[in-house]
Amino acid sequence: MDLTVPDAAPEAAQRTSPLTLPVVLVGVVLVAMSISGTAVALPSIGRDLGASGSPLNWVVAGYNLAFAAMTLVAGSTADRIGRRRVFVFSALVFAAGFAVTAASLSIVLTDIARIVSGAGGAGIMAAGGAILASEYEGAARNRAFALMGTMAGVGIAIGPTLSGLLIAVTGWRGGFAVFTVVGLLIVFGGTRIRESRASGSRTDRLGSGLFVAALTLLMYALIEAPELGWTHPAVLATAVAGFAALAVFALVQRRSAAPVLAPSLVANRGFMGWSMATLTTSIGFLGVLVFLPTYLQAAGGMSPALSGTAMLLLTAPVLAAPLAASGLVNRGVSARLLITLALAFVTAGNLWLTALDSERALATAAVPLLLIGIGMGASFGITDGQAMALVPAESVGMAAGFINTLRGAAEALVIAAFSASLIGLLTGRLGDGARAAAVSAGRTSADGRASELEAFTWSWRVTQLGVGLLCLVLAIIVALLIFGGKTGARRAE
Numbered sequence: 001m002d003l004t005v006p007d008a009a010p011e012a013a014q015r016t017s018p019l020t021l022p023v024v025l026v027g028v029v030l031v032a033m034s035i036s037g038t039a040v041a042l043p044s045i046g047r048d049l050g051a052s053g054s055p056l057n058w059v060v061a062g063y064n065l066a067f068a069a070m071t072l073v074a075g076s077t078a079d080r081i082g083r084r085r086v087f088v089f090s091a092l093v094f095a096a097g098f099a100v101t102a103a104s105l106s107i108v109l110t111d112i113a114r115i116v117s118g119a120g121g122a123g124i125m126a127a128g129g130a131i132l133a134s135e136y137e138g139a140a141r142n143r144a145f146a147l148m149g150t151m152a153g154v155g156i157a158i159g160p161t162l163s164g165l166l167i168a169v170t171g172w173r174g175g176f177a178v179f180t181v182v183g184l185l186i187v188f189g190g191t192r193i194r195e196s197r198a199s200g201s202r203t204d205r206l207g208s209g210l211f212v213a214a215l216t217l218l219m220y221a222l223i224e225a226p227e228l229g230w231t232h233p234a235v236l237a238t239a240v241a242g243f244a245a246l247a248v249f250a251l252v253q254r255r256s257a258a259p260v261l262a263p264s265l266v267a268n269r270g271f272m273g274w275s276m277a278t279l280t281t282s283i284g285f286l287g288v289l290v291f292l293p294t295y296l297q298a299a300g301g302m303s304p305a306l307s308g309t310a311m312l313l314l315t316a317p318v319l320a321a322p323l324a325a326s327g328l329v330n331r332g333v334s335a336r337l338l339i340t341l342a343l344a345f346v347t348a349g350n351l352w353l354t355a356l357d358s359e360r361a362l363a364t365a366a367v368p369l370l371l372i373g374i375g376m377g378a379s380f381g382i383t384d385g386q387a388m389a390l391v392p393a394e395s396v397g398m399a400a401g402f403i404n405t406l407r408g409a410a411e412a413l414v415i416a417a418f419s420a421s422l423i424g425l426l427t428g429r430l431g432d433g434a435r436a437a438a439v440s441a442g443r444t445s446a447d448g449r450a451s452e453l454e455a456f457t458w459s460w461r462v463t464q465l466g467v468g469l470l471c472l473v474l475a476i477i478v479a480l481l482i483f484g485g486k487t488g489a490r491r492a493e
Contacts, residue, residue, distance in 0.1 A: 020135055021144060023189035024128040025151045027091060030182055031067075031121040032155025034098075035411065037163030038063065038114075044172040051107035058111045061223045061412065066118030067125075068408030069215040072261060073208045074119075075126035075405075076398045082197045083130045088190040090123025095183030102176035122408065124186070129400030133388040134196040139330045142385045146326030149380025153318030156289070207256055210249035215409065217242030222416045261402060265395060273481025274387035275403050277339050280474040281379040282410035284346035285372055287418035287467055288353070289314060292365065295460060298444060299358035299453055310362055313369035321377025326385070335382050336482050343475035345375030351468035354461045358453045418463060425459035 038060050046056045078086040097117030104110040132144045166175035221239035228235055253259040265271060289311070296307040325342075329335045349371035357364045384403060391399040419440070426436035430452065435445075440459075444452045 017192050017194055019189055019192045020131060020194070021147065023186060023193060024087075024131055025147055026182070026189070027087070027124040027128050027186045028148055029151040029155040030179065030186065031094070031124050032152045033159035033162065034063065034117065034121060034179060035067070035156070035159065037159030041163060041167055041172040041175060044167060045107075045110065048172070049105070049107045049110065055107045055111065057223070059107075059114050061219075061416070062111050062115040063118035063121070064408060064412035064415070065216060065219040065223070066115040067122045068219065068405055068412050069212045070119045070122035071126045071405040071408055072211060072398070072402055074123040075130060075400050075402065076208070076259075076261075078123075078127040078130050078400075079197060079395065079398055082195050083127045083134060084190060084193045084195040086123050087127035087131060087193065088187055090120045090127060091183055091186040091190055092120070093117075094120025094124060095180045095187065096120070098176045098180040098183060102173045102180065120183075122404070125404045126400050129384060129388070129404065130396045131193060131196070133396035133400060134393065135194070141388070142326050142330055142382070143323075145385035145388070146322045146381040148384065149322035149377075150319060153315070153322060153377060153380055157312075157315035157318060207249060207252050207259055207261070210245050210252060211261070214242050214245035214249055215405075217245060219409075219412055219416075222413060222420075225416075225420060262395060262398060265391060265399060265402065268390060269481045269484065271387050271390045271399065273478050274339070274383050274390070275406055276474060276481065277343060277379060277478045278383045278387075278403055279406045279410050280343055280471055280478060281346050281376045281383075282407050283414055283474070284350050284467060284471045285314075285376045286411050286414040287463075288350070288369070288372060290415055291418055291422065292369075294440070295356070295456065296361050296365070298439070298456065300361035302362075310365075311369070313366055314373045317370060317373030318377040318380065321374055322381030325378040325381035329382055329385075335386050338378055338382060339386075339482070340475075340479055342375040342378040343471070343478060345371045345378075347468060347471040347475055349375065350464055350471055353464040354468065356457060356460050356464070358457045418467075421463040421466065422459050425462055426455055429455040429458060 042056055042059060045051065045059060074086060074090065094117050097113045097115075097120055100113035101110055101117065104113060129145075129148065132148060133141065136144045163175055166178055170178070217238045221235050221242060224238075225232070225235045253261055254263055292314075293307040293311055296302050296310060300307075302310065325338055328338060349368040352368040352371070353365060355364055384400075387403055388396055388399055422440045423433075423436050426439055427433045430436050430439070435452075438444075439452045439456050444456075
């Protein structure tokens with residue numbers, strides 16, 4: 001079967017609304033900010049609602065879980081019922097979740113509202129990517145996805161800072177209310193976007209339910225394991241159930257007439273290679289972004305503001321590199337060569353961080369942070385566009401959902417696994433779980449500071465070694481996939 005998709009007709013391109021790109025990009029930056037910035041509000045939320053521990057952590061984890069679990073389903077649904085329709089509805093759900101969070105008087109309601117917002121964010125990202133893929137072609141598509149990557153980088157970079165400023169001026173409730181207002185503006189702007197959908201697509205309700213259940217169970221096990229223990233019955237039961245649901249999901253997709261994740265998409269070596277590339281860079285980026293500021297404050301004696309400024313070494317390149325990488329591709333530079341270099345930068349940066357030194361924390365981290373940031377930014381600029389060029393037009397929503405599912409799952413899993421690794425290694429080194437938890441949060445004791453910092457540094461080095469080696473293995477797999485075999489519907493650059 002010929003899967004080649006012809007270029008869009010000129011008149012179709014002329015019907016693209018001038019609001020399409022701005023509205024999608026605002027949605028992307030808002031979702032990215034809500035991923036990276038909410039953690040800043042946790043202390044204020046905890047004090048106001050009398051919450052701590054796991055219930056408070058679910059304010060962040062619940063959003064990430066829902067985002068990861070619903071992105072693939074949202075993408076397939078967008079192909080079926082309309083990409084604009086899903087985008088607008090998702091933005092409304094996103095805004096409603098933030099409104100309920102702002103007014104919530106209990107941590108349980110807050111957690112539920114955050115899960116709702118995460119589901120809405122998933123639809124914004126998946127349908128937004130599908131809209132760009134269906135509205136633009138060639139170099140215009142590359143630029144659109146480069147801008148999408150840039151806006152995601154902007155959201156990740158400024159999320160903590162802007163959230164902190166909003167909390168300082170309006171309180172944490174006011175900060176969530178601001179997100180609600182912007183979300184409603186996206187709803188209005190989304191109604192001006194041209195509708196598109198895949199003809200004749202149907203719903204795989206069983207597959208959708210199995211996928212959401214599998215990812216939810218696996219995420220729950222990983223998020224709760226550090227607190228409950230890896231051998232706790234609830235952790236073991238949910239992990240086994242999650243893997244079982246994932247296995248059944250794979251079988252159902254092979255037999256479904258309208259799969260949530262088409263087996264042909266998974267069999268597309270080129271598409272899977274580019275998708276694995278975005279998974280690799282997310283793994284190499286998120287742990288450092290979330291946990292290094294705490295180490296810099298504990299070991300380097302930095303203030304929160306100064307450690308946040310230091311993290312610009314990591315985040316600033318994410319703002320500039322996407323457009324630079326896209327521009328190079330549009331001028332004829334091989335996208336496969338660029339992504340190989342990007343993955344090499346991310347891998348090298350993470351392995352370099354195994355030399356982290358508590359006495360010269362920022363000095364030893366500076367170059368690795370730059371390498372990881374440049375690699376992540378370059379990846380943002382090219383992976384989505386190259387991946388989407390390899391799938392048929394009727395599957396772009398599914399493809400966008402799959403890519404963003406990998407990103408969302410990586411974010412949630414890396415944060416949980418990185419924390420579990422640090423605390424587990426610290427506990428083994430210090431022999432005290434409570435003390436290890438305090439040190440991992442940056443709180444060292446006056447009489448044992450030297451030994452605790454030594455243990456903290458050692459734990460960081462071992463964790464980074466694991467992350468770096470994982471990135472190396474994944475980078476090799478990516479290279480094998482994108483440089484070999486057939487690439488699918490439309491060949492990437």
